[in-house]
Amino acid sequence: MAKEHETSVxxxxxxxxxxxACAVNRYGTKNWDSIAMEISNRTASVYRSPDNCKDRFDELKRRFISRNDDDESTMVDELKKIRVEELRREVVGVEGEEIGGRKRDELERRKRR
Known part of the structure; x- marks a missing residue:
């Protein structure tokens, strides 16, 4: 299935x-075509246009970079923390469910052996 070209939805x-944020660190803020291409190639989400990427990056800068700190690595670090926490919540949610037909307590018993 082709990626949709609806960026605002x-x-x-x-x-x-x-x-x-990582693509901007790699390509800089003058190469939005390459940045949009990288995001499209690395995700299964909707298409993100170069203009959409630029607008979102401007919003991320307002959110993460203080007026005295132009260091974009701060933004990447904060986004990594948020993503790790999201993944942690997903894993905790999966652990409470059956995994491969075995319940959580069965898996924990096997770990203790």
């Missing part, structure tokens, strides 16, 4: 924001 997820 779908909200950005943390993974996409993290990929955006």
């Amino acid at each position: 779908q909200p950005w997820c943390t993974l996409e924001e993290l990929l955006l």
Whole structure:
């Protein structure tokens, strides 16, 4: 299935924001075509246009970079923390469910052996 070209309908997820910040670190703020291409190639989400990427990055700068600190690595670090916490919550949610037909307590018993 081809990626849709509706950029304003779908909200950005943390993974996409993290990929955006890393791509900007790699390509700089003058190469939005390459940045948009990288995000599209690395996610299964909707298409993100170069203009959409630039606008989102401007919003991320307002959110994460203080007036005295132009260091974009701070943004990447904060986005990584948010993404790790999201993944942690997902794992905790899965652990409470059956995994491969075995319940959580059965898995924990096997770990103790």
